[in-house]
Amino acid sequence: MNRDHQETGRRAESCVYLDYAATTPVAPQVAEAMSRCLGREGLFGNAASRPHRFGVEARTAVERARGQVAELIAADPAEIVWTSGATESINLAVKGAARGACGRGRHIVTSSMEHKAVLDSCVRLVQEGFEVTFVDPDFDGTITPESIERALRRDTILVSLMHVNNEVGTVTDIPAVGRLVREHGIVFHVDASQSAARLPLDVRQMRADLVSLSGHKMYGPKGVGALYARSSCPSPLEPQMHGGDQEQGLRSGTLATHQAVGMGKAAELARERLDKDAEATAALDRRLRDLLEEIPRSFLNGNQRIRVPGILSAGFACIDSEALLMALRDEVAISSGSACTSDRVEPSHVLNALRLSEKAIACSVRFSLGRYTTADEVGFAATRLSETIADLRQLSPGWAEEAMSGPQPRAQEPRWATA
Numbered sequence: 251m252n253r254d255h256q257e258t259g260r261r262a263e264s265c266v267y268l269d270y271a272a273t274t275p276v277a278p279q280v281a282e283a284m285s286r287c288l289g290r291e292g293l294f295g296n297a298a299s300r301p302h303r304f305g306v307e308a309r310t311a312v313e314r315a316r317g318q319v320a321e322l323i324a325a326d327p328a329e330i331v332w333t334s335g336a337t338e339s340i341n342l343a344v345k346g347a348a349r350g351a352c353g354r355g356r357h358i359v360t361s362s363m364e365h366k367a368v369l370d371s372c373v374r375l376v377q378e379g380f381e382v383t384f385v386d387p388d389f390d391g392t393i394t395p396e397s398i399e400r401a402l403r404r405d406t407i408l409v410s411l412m413h414v415n416n417e418v419g420t421v422t423d424i425p426a427v428g429r430l431v432r433e434h435g436i437v438f439h440v441d442a443s444q445s446a447a448r449l450p451l452d453v454r455q456m457r458a459d460l461v462s463l464s465g466h467k468m469y470g471p472k473g474v475g476a477l478y479a480r481s482s483c484p485s486p487l488e489p490q491m492h493g494g495d496q497e498q499g500l501r502s503g504t505l506a507t508h509q510a511v512g513m514g515k516a517a518e519l520a521r522e523r524l525d526k527d528a529e530a531t532a533a534l535d536r537r538l539r540d541l542l543e544e545i546p547r548s549f550l551n552g553n554q555r556i557r558v559p560g561i562l563s564a565g566f567a568c569i570d571s572e573a574l575l576m577a578l579r580d581e582v583a584i585s586s587g588s589a590c591t592s593d594r595v596e597p598s599h600v601l602n603a604l605r606l607s608e609k610a611i612a613c614s615v616r617f618s619l620g621r622y623t624t625a626d627e628v629g630f631a632a633t634r635l636s637e638t639i640a641d642l643r644q645l646s647p648g649w650a651e652e653a654m655s656g657p658q659p660r661a662q663e664p665r666w667a668t669a
């Protein structure tokens with residue numbers, strides 16, 4: 251057994267975890283750093299308490315962690331606001347920036363393939379009288395800077411885009427969008443939840459005013475996140491949480507020392523291991539992709555050339571993704587659409603935004619690999635997947651007919667899927 255698996259306390263042979271885009275396990279180094287904060291001997295003081303040493307110790311730990319998060323994205327520590335997760339960071343960024351800038355205009359630009367936290371924050375703002383343009387990606391899941399530029403208006407106050415899409419893994423050219431957004435003095439928010447442990451991040455190069463991060467998508471704990479808020483952001487952020495005026499008044503509430511320390515340590519590890527992790531994941535991703543392509547009548551969703559390694563969406567003709575997930579549930583953990591909507595079992599809004607047919611969406615699943623994924627796991631998952639698909643197809647009335655219709659073009663841009 252692989253050492254990393256022993257450290258994370260999970261038996262690899264029992265169920266292979268390929269759902270890193272839904273959440274990542276807490277890295278052992280992170281768990282250790284967090285546990286040092288807990289208990290009577292830990293850093294239990296309130297970071298806002300002064301001048302006693304309990305408060306000072308907690309504050310020192312939280313500030314050190316803030317520095318680690320800042321360093322991951324090349325920001326100044328004073329520009330990092332602790333939150334409870336990317337959902338809260340996004341709410342503060344989108345609603346806070348819109349409400350803070352409403353004197354200058356009421357128009358917002360985002361895309362139809364954003365996370366629900368962005369989409370639903372925008373829907374809320376529409377109810378308050380804001381106007382939102384939801385830009386559709388191309389069929390391959392790319393958002394071009396040109397499509398954003400076309401959507402800008404004289405009264406646009408905010409542009410909000412994700413860096414890496416959590417379902418198909420496509421990467422948006424954030425620096426290019428940032429350049430044109432800044433030229434117009436518009437606030438630019440980037441949801442970097444999926445890119446933080448996968449791609450190098452530099453907020454200046456991105457020309458972002460606001461960047462949302464999530465602890466549990468980068469091997470830190472759940473329930474903590476951060477918002478980068480540029481010191482010279484064109485308009486003030488309206489706080490969403492009121493109380494003790496912590497975090498420069500932007501986010502009241504006693505800081506969770508262990509959570510901040512955990513996210514800080516996770517950020518430090520992500521930075522140290524970025525190249526190594528990215529390289530290993532890229533190799534496993536290529537392997538998985540090759541194995542998936544051997545499965546008859548399979549197709550990949552989204553542009554494969556601008557996809558981040560480790561997030562891969564694939565479909566299999568005549569397979570109901572829910573049935574596939576169910577058949578594999580004790581052996582391989584994958585997901586259909588995004589985890590946040592899978593309990594409602596509605597077609598993925600992201601695949602919908604790519605204009606995939608209902609049929610193609612219903613047979614699509616997402617594989618997401620990460621730091622602890624091994625070649626054995628990928629091999630095992632692909633084998634069991636292939637066998638299970640063959641079994642399910644035997645039971646599918648449509649399959650015989652489908653198989654008779656001859657080979658389909660290898661579907662990078664699945665012709666029958668988007669038709």
Ligand SMILES: *Cc1c(COP(=O)(O)O)cnc(C)c1O
Pocket residue numbers: 271272334335336337338365367412414415416441443444463464465466467474475
């Ligand atoms: C997971 C995720 C979020 C939400 O993050 P939480 O920390 O779970 O609130 C937002 N955006 C993207 C792209 C995500 O993948």
